[in-house]
Amino acid sequence: MTGFVPTRGESFEPLDDETTQRWLRFGKSGTTTYPMMLGLVVEDVRVDYCRMRLPFRDELLQAAGVMHGGAIASLLDHVMVPAVGAVLERSQNFSTVDMHVQYMRGIVGGDRAEDAIAEGWVTRRGRRTVFCEAEAFGATTGELLAKSVLTYSVSPPR
Numbered sequence: 571m572t573g574f575v576p577t578r579g580e581s582f583e584p585l586d587d588e589t590t591q592r593w594l595r596f597g598k599s600g601t602t603t604y605p606m607m608l609g610l611v612v613e614d615v616r617v618d619y620c621r622m623r624l625p626f627r628d629e630l631l632q633a634a635g636v637m638h639g640g641a642i643a644s645l646l647d648h649v650m651v652p653a654v655g656a657v658l659e660r661s662q663n664f665s666t667v668d669m670h671v672q673y674m675r676g677i678v679g680g681d682r683a684e685d686a687i688a689e690g691w692v693t694r695r696g697r698r699t700v701f702c703e704a705e706a707f708g709a710t711t712g713e714l715l716a717k718s719v720l721t722y723s724v725s726p727p728r
Contacts, residue, residue, distance in 0.1 A: 574712030576689045582619035585656055590615055593652040608641065610648055618692035620653040626683045636676035642686060643671050646704040646718040649690035654700050654722050661728040668721040674714045685709035698724050
């Protein structure tokens with residue numbers, strides 16, 4: 571499924587090639603992790619920005635035939651990991667400490683099924699706290715699915 575491609579990333583500076591390649595492999599380690607179970611794919615990563623895809627699968631539907639809100643929330647949270655982490659030292663840990671999600675529309679199964687694409691960006695970066703926003707869209711329709719405001723906590727370098 572292709573179609574809509576968000577373009578917010580063009581306003582963010584590119585990363586060096588090594589960092590870009592490392593974050594494009596996010597969620598593809600040898601151990602099965604939650605991002606792997608969801609099937610998340612990093613499509614673009616830049617300084618303070620990331621675009622990520624959540625491929626549609628019937629297993630992500632809730633009983634009413636709509637993609638589960640938790641899957642969309644996970645996409646909105648995970649899209650921030652490369653955006654926040656790409657400029658940090660590898661020895662620094664960071665994690666979500668606050669997240670607010672507003673759902674606008676759902677993805678349904680069947681012949682109207684589509685992937686979800688999220689864009690996430692840093693709005694303000696401090697030494698220990700990073701403030702972020704993310705939006706998820708239908709990959710085919712381009713319709714806004716959900717918006718999120720997130721706060722990440724960053725540990726000092728070891």
